[in-house]
Amino acid sequence: MDEFARAAFREREAKQIIKRRVFLLHLSIFAITNAFLVLVWYVTGHAYPWFLFPLGGWSIGVVAHGASTFLISDPQDVVLAREEKRARAK
Amino acid sequence: MTRVFRNGELQEVILDILKTDAPMNGYAIMQKLAIELDGSWRPSPGAIYPALLGLEDAKLIKSKDNGGVKLYELDTLGEVAAKSIQRLQAIKERTLKHEPRKPTVGEILIDFTKTNPYRSVKLDNADKKVVESLLLDLSESFVELFGDNVTSQK
Numbered sequence: 001m002d003e004f005a006r007a008a009f010r011e012r013e014a015k016q017i018i019k020r021r022v023f024l025l026h027l028s029i030f031a032i033t034n035a036f037l038v039l040v041w042y043v044t045g046h047a048y049p050w051f052l053f054p055l056g057g058w059s060i061g062v063v064a065h066g067a068s069t070f071l072i073s074d075p076q077d078v079v080l081a082r083e084e085k086r087a088r089a090k
Numbered sequence: 091m092t093r094v095f096r097n098g099e100l101q102e103v104i105l106d107i108l109k110t111d112a113p114m115n116g117y118a119i120m121q122k123l124a125i126e127l128d129g130s131w132r133p134s135p136g137a138i139y140p141a142l143l144g145l146e147d148a149k150l151i152k153s154k155d156n157g158g159v160k161l162y163e164l165d166t167l168g169e170v171a172a173k174s175i176q177r178l179q180a181i182k183e184r185t186l187k188h189e190p191r192k193p194t195v196g197e198i199l200i201d202f203t204k205t206n207p208y209r210s211v212k213l214d215n216a217d218k219k220v221v222e223s224l225l226l227d228l229s230e231s232f233v234e235l236f237g238d239n240v241t242s243q244k
Contacts, residue, residue: 002160004116004135011136076140083143 001087012080023069030062094131094181100141101150102177105164108151109172112163116142119162126178195232 001009037051073081095103107122108114114122119142120133142162145151150168153160164172203209213221 002115002155002158004160005139007135008116008139011134015136076136079140079143080136 005083009080009084012077016077019069023065026065027062030058034058094127099177099181100137101145102175103181104138104141104145105150105168105172106175106178108162108164108168109175113154113156113161114163115156115159115161127181195236 034051034055037054041049041051103123104119107119107126111118111122116135116138120135120138123131123133123138142151142153145168146153146162148167149165150171151162152165153162155161
């Protein structure tokens with residue numbers, strides 16, 4: 001594997017790290033905001049659990065974001081992963 | 091930001107480049123693309139290398155090791171395919187049809203001030219007069235250069 005190939009793999013790794021960090025940031029904001037909403041619900045009489053609506057709706061977004069981060073790969077990443085396997089097999 | 095390359099176009103452009111400039115290594119292909127597209131797309135190894143791998147798998151290009159550096163050139167199939175490709179010219183016409191935005195005098199002066207290594211030097215009265223005199227000369231040069239072409243401040 002030459003320097004150009006190694007640079008391509010480093011770039012791919014960097015992109016994946018950024019993707020994961022962006023997802024973790026999203027997850028953190030989701031958790032903090034919804035914890036705050038639950039707290040507001042609790043101190044305002046904790047009757048009808050209205051916090052479930054934003055929690056439920058936003059969860060769909062978080063799950064979709066997680067899927068695109070960890071399950072769905074760019075076609076370029078698929079090609080590079082295959083090449084990495086080939087290089088390791090040699 | 092609009093995409094410069096549609097699906098499959100990058101590979102066609104690489105074939106177009108290797109038609110005339112082979113053999114080339116990955117960095118040379120990157121540089122050639124950056125020059126031809128005049129900065130409208132900054133290629134990176136992460137974009138070019140998978141395209142090269144795809145072309146190699148399809149037996150359109152072949153690579154040879156040259157002292158630890160891979161050089162790429164068209165394979166037999168690639169030579170046939172490349173004959174009918176003029177993709178690079180088509181991309182250039184598409185991406186370069188908009189004239190690049192012209193910077194203003196103000197923007198050039200702001201950049202000069204931001205990057206000037208002496209910008210934080212404190213001046214005594216004598217030095218202050220020298221700097222003001224230099225700026226006045228510059229201002230007079232602008233008058234000579236641009237005449238009455240003065241726009242009102244926005």
